[in-house]
Amino acid sequence: MEDLKTKLKEQIIEALNLQDTKPEDIDDNAPLFGEGLGLDSIDSLELMVLLERQYHIKVEDPREGRKILQSVQSMADFIQSKQPA
Amino acid sequence: MKGKCYIQGMAAISPQPTFEENCFSSPISFSTTNLLPCLEPDYKPFIPANSLRRMSRVLKMGLAASLKCIADSGIKVSGPIVTGTGKGSLQDTEKFLKEIVTYKETALNPTPFIQSTYNSVNGLIALQQKCTAYNNTFVHRGFSFENALLDSMMLLQEGEDHVLTGAFEEITREHFYIKSRIGFWKEEQIDSRELLSHHSPGSVAGEGAAFFMLTNQPTEKSYASITGLKLLYKPATEKLLSALQTFAPAVDAVITGRNGDSRFDHFYDTVEKYFGNTPQIPFKQLCGEYDTASAFGMWLGAHLLRAQELPQAWIGQPIAKPVNRLLLYNHFYGEQHVLIMLERV
Incomplete structure (x- = not known):
């Protein structure tokens, strides 16, 4: 799980071009939007694309997306729940 | 205008x-x-x-x-x-x-x-x-x-x-x-x-x-005024010459979009010949060729009108003062031609 979260942070930094941000600067449970990283609605679309490209997971329901993209922890939990046992 | x-x-x-x-x-x-x-x-x-x-x-x-x-x-x-x-x-x-x-x-x-x-x-x-x-x-x-x-x-x-x-x-x-x-x-x-x-x-x-x-109003800080603008699409030489007459004769220098392309140099030759000994100031050696390069030419011309001088390295030759009227002539691969008259404020 820790490896997945670290990898996810690296992928978020690259996808959103978060200059001057390192994986260790991102708290697992900090909100990604508003506070924390201060991301916006365009970023949320880009994170959806990231999930689809990197993990082959398509989020169909936008309400579900809001919960999944709350934090790195919630994203990692979601990815893990979709991976075959 | x-x-x-x-x-x-x-x-x-x-x-x-x-x-x-x-x-x-x-x-x-x-x-x-x-x-x-x-x-x-x-x-x-x-x-x-x-x-x-x-x-x-x-x-x-x-x-x-x-x-x-x-x-x-x-x-x-x-x-x-x-x-x-x-x-x-x-x-x-x-x-x-x-x-x-x-x-x-x-x-x-x-x-x-x-x-x-x-x-x-x-x-x-x-x-x-x-x-x-x-x-x-x-x-x-x-x-x-x-x-x-x-x-x-x-x-x-x-x-x-x-x-x-x-x-x-x-x-x-x-x-x-x-x-x-x-x-x-x-x-x-x-x-x-x-x-x-x-x-x-x-x-x-x-x-x-x-x-x-x-x-629409000048100030002491104004760089220049734009007093004429003419666009010509694929003009014949006669049409270009006729357009030049609108701006002649009192032009102190011509800012020219000459770009070293031998296929279309004849347009610039026509303008150069028309204005005789009027200095020609090229700018494409500074900015290269692109669709909106004349904006750079206008920027350069406006600077020259306000400062009344520019380094020789930029414009290739000394320009006699005062510089009151500059004509910018540019074309994009022989198709879109523009003449812009810039004047000192």
């Missing part, structure tokens, strides 16, 4: 250090690859980091140049924004198209698509300035900047106090390659400083963003 049009502020990002203060004291930059890329400034003082991370090159260049132009003019209230671009954001367009292929039309990132639209720069300026006034981007190949200028001048005649007018263009490696296959650039690699002494087909590629705050 009925109304008056004055350049109250301006800014340019180009292959030369034009964004810096005292840019004319810097040596001119050059290239030996037939591609003159812009010298990009540090954008952080102009654009918030959170916005900057998402922008492609031409968006950053356009927005930063426009903001510096607004600051230079001293005008605080936003008004109409009119720009021209031949190609818009090529970097975003290429990224979006490549992703369509790579991801088989699924999982497409929205940002490059949004930013690949031609009016992205205008939108960013308007958002940044909280401006809800008239907002238009002209995309007419070699007439893009010229139509933006024409529209701006008409807006001033209709009563607007000021209009932010600009042009922006970028070149990418991919686009450079595509255009090289259809003969836009020289086959032999040359030093861009020696562009005009290489008479062969093609020119060198360039790019840039230039913005002007145009007003």
